[in-house]
Structures are given as structure tokens and as C-alpha cells.
Amino acid sequence: MGAKLGGQGGGRFDLGQNSDINVTPFVDVMLVLLIIFMVAIPAATVSIKLDLPPAIPPPPGTKVKEPILINIQAGGGVFIGEKPTSLPALPADLSRTLAADDPTLPPTQQRVYIRADKQVRYGDFMQVMNTLQGNGFYQVALINEEI
Numbered sequence: 001m002g003a004k005l006g007g008q009g010g011g012r013f014d015l016g017q018n019s020d021i022n023v024t025p026f027v028d029v030m031l032v033l034l035i036i037f038m039v040a041i042p043a044a045t046v047s048i049k050l051d052l053p054p055a056i057p058p059p060p061g062t063k064v065k066e067p068i069l070i071n072i073q074a075g076g077g078v079f080i081g082e083k084p085t086s087l088p089a090l091p092a093d094l095s096r097t098l099a100a101d102d103p104t105l106p107p108t109q110q111r112v113y114i115r116a117d118k119q120v121r122y123g124d125f126m127q128v129m130n131t132l133q134g135n136g137f138y139q140v141a142l143i144n145e146e147i
Helices: 024-046 090-101 122-134
Strands: 069-072 078-080 083-085 112-116 140-142
Touching: 069 122, 078 090, 083 090, 090 122, 112 122, 122 140
Parallel strands: 069 112, 112 140
Antiparallel strands: 069 078, 078 083
16 A cells, blocks of 8 residues: 655545546547548549540551750760750850751741760750740750660
């Protein structure tokens, strides 16, 4: 048996003040929210409707036009296709190449593809992107290799 030696006065059956946090309501609310999100999320991902055009292959014997590629090497070399160029000369060389490839569209409205080595620094890649965008080439696509 124990004895109460000091502290607040009170009767023999006094429980005192409980200062512990009751987490049971918090856990109940969290479980209800978890169930709501588990039910709602799959419905939101499948309800997106897209009207995609059908994939139609070109007729047999038709020559597919090769895209214009800007290749960036790890050492800082920049190429348009297989022709070397430099960063300051890139817009003029690209305009000439695009005008020769498709004279019906202005060069800045044609799509350009960029392919870079794995070891190319991000800053070098962004310099090429900023040079293109600063000269009006906004239709830029990136090419990656599947691993």
C-alpha cells in the first residue's frame, strides 16, 4: 500500500489534474480523412477525358522528313545536325538551316529538337535554351534516350 506524503489537498479518491494529450479523436479524424482520400483519388485520375487524334502511319513509300537537331556535347560543342557551330552563331546558322529545310514557314515558327550528352552541365544546356528563346525560337522539344 502507498501513502500520499505531500501535494495538493484532496480526498482519498481525488484523481488530480490530467495533463496528457488525448490523441484518440485525432487518430479517428485522420483515419476518416485517409479513407476519404483513398476513395476519391482513383476516381479523379480516370475521369480525365482527352480527345487525341488517331495515329495514322504515313503511306508506304513516303519519305518522312528528318527533324532539325541541335546536338550538345559534354565538352561544350554545339552542332546543328552534324555541322559544328558556336553559341553566338547558333541563331543565324539555325535560321539558315530551317529556311533551307522548309521555306514556307518562318524559321522561328518551326520546331527544333535538342539532344544533349549525359555529361552536359545544366548551365551549358540552359545557355543554348536561353540563346534560342532570346532569338524567338520558342518551339523547342527535347530528345531523350530510353535506358
